[in-house]
Amino acid sequence: MTDSPTASRIVFIGAGNMASAIFGGMLEGGYPADAIVATSRSQATCDTIGQRYGIRTMQDNLAAVGEADVIVLAVKPQMMRDLCLSLRDSVQSRRPLIISVAAGLDAATLDTWLGGGLAVIRCMPNTPSLVGEGASGLYANDRVSDAERQLATDLLESVGLVEWVEEEAQIEAVTAISGSGPAYFFLFMESLEAAGTALGLSPESARRLALQTAFGAAKMARESEFDPAELRRRVTSPNGTTERAIHTFEEAGLAEIVSRATHACAERARELSSELGRN
Numbered sequence: 001m002t003d004s005p006t007a008s009r010i011v012f013i014g015a016g017n018m019a020s021a022i023f024g025g026m027l028e029g030g031y032p033a034d035a036i037v038a039t040s041r042s043q044a045t046c047d048t049i050g051q052r053y054g055i056r057t058m059q060d061n062l063a064a065v066g067e068a069d070v071i072v073l074a075v076k077p078q079m080m081r082d083l084c085l086s087l088r089d090s091v092q093s094r095r096p097l098i099i100s101v102a103a104g105l106d107a108a109t110l111d112t113w114l115g116g117g118l119a120v121i122r123c124m125p126n127t128p129s130l131v132g133e134g135a136s137g138l139y140a141n142d143r144v145s146d147a148e149r150q151l152a153t154d155l156l157e158s159v160g161l162v163e164w165v166e167e168e169a170q171i172e173a174v175t176a177i178s179g180s181g182p183a184y185f186f187l188f189m190e191s192l193e194a195a196g197t198a199l200g201l202s203p204e205s206a207r208r209l210a211l212q213t214a215f216g217a218a219k220m221a222r223e224s225e226f227d228p229a230e231l232r233r234r235v236t237s238p239n240g241t242t243e244r245a246i247h248t249f250e251e252a253g254l255a256e257i258v259s260r261a262t263h264a265c266a267e268r269a270r271e272l273s274s275e276l277g278r279n
């Protein structure tokens with residue numbers, strides 16, 4: 001399969017949004033294309049992905065898995081049980097490292113569906129992986145070796161930040177903050193763009209200003225010696241314009257809204273776990 005003997009052969013099952021964000025980012029980071037395979041049930045998707053990324057694609061999961069060192073399970077949580085059962089025999093004979101990116105499905109359930117006794121890593125990535133700016137939370141079951149942990153770290157670090165958690169339940173918090181988090185920031189950008197348009201800017205101009213401001217603030221917050229609260233204070237002149245806006249956010253309960261939204265997200269991850277893990 002591969003012309004790159006040192007690179008682990010990674011098979012992505014389910015070449016959708018999240019898988020393509022990760023392998024797209026890995027390729028950008030220099031991972032050899034001939035060591036990555038992605039599968040999809042649709043031949044049209046296989047063709048599109050193959051052309052766009054230059055990796056091998058196939059519809060046949062079993063053929064792909066038969067040559068894998070690492071399998072990244074990247075289908076929707078609701079599809080995962082049937083997928084795992086279909087892979088069970090092949091996975092049991094080859095015993096690759098399993099990395100699941102599915103929200104709400106615990107490692108023990110996945111391991112059981114796959115026949116048991118496997119090294120399973122739960123990963124909660126996010127879509128900015130596509131541009132090398134992802135954030136992934138990882139949890140390993142006790143069969144994962146140090147070398148496999150390092151391999152997973154290397155793979156996910158090639159698309160962004162990696163945070164290991166020691167308790168599997170912490171993956172729900174990761175989901176609530178960074179897994180789903182890009183959508184919160186996109187929502188804020190949408191709102192800022194709409195507000196800019198309502199205030200008289202052209203939609204194009206409002207979008208450019210909103211996006212650049214989000215990017216600039218994130219870059220500054222990441223690179224600065226000061227924390228976000230201090231950076232916010234430095235924008236906020238006493239009795240100035242920002243103060244009026246921040247006051248409006250606070251009066252409307254922004255912190256409470258963020259808390260409720262992230263708790264609802266984590267709760268949905270727990271619900272998925274009990275809905276899907278029961279089978």
Ligand SMILES: NC(=O)C1=CN([C@@H]2O[C@H](COP(=O)(O)OP(=O)(O)OC[C@H]3O[C@@H](n4cnc5c(N)ncnc54)[C@H](O)[C@@H]3O)[C@@H](O)[C@H]2O)C=CC1
Pocket residue numbers: 013014015016017018019039040041042045061074075076077079083101102103124125126127179180
């Ligand atoms: N989209 C996101 O921001 C994030 C998604 N995730 C997780 O990633 C997983 C995938 O989500 P998305 O990429 O958003 O979904 P998606 O729907 O874009 O991708 C899933 C892909 O799997 C394919 N698929 C389904 N069954 C298959 C099978 N048996 N064999 C091969 N391919 C199959 C589908 O055709 C689809 O292309 C989910 O479990 C989700 O919880 C995790 C973190 C962030």
Ligand SMILES: O=C(O)[C@@H]1CCC=N1
Pocket residue numbers: 103175179180
């Ligand atoms: O919305 C979802 O369920 C997935 C998991 C985290 C981000 N997207």
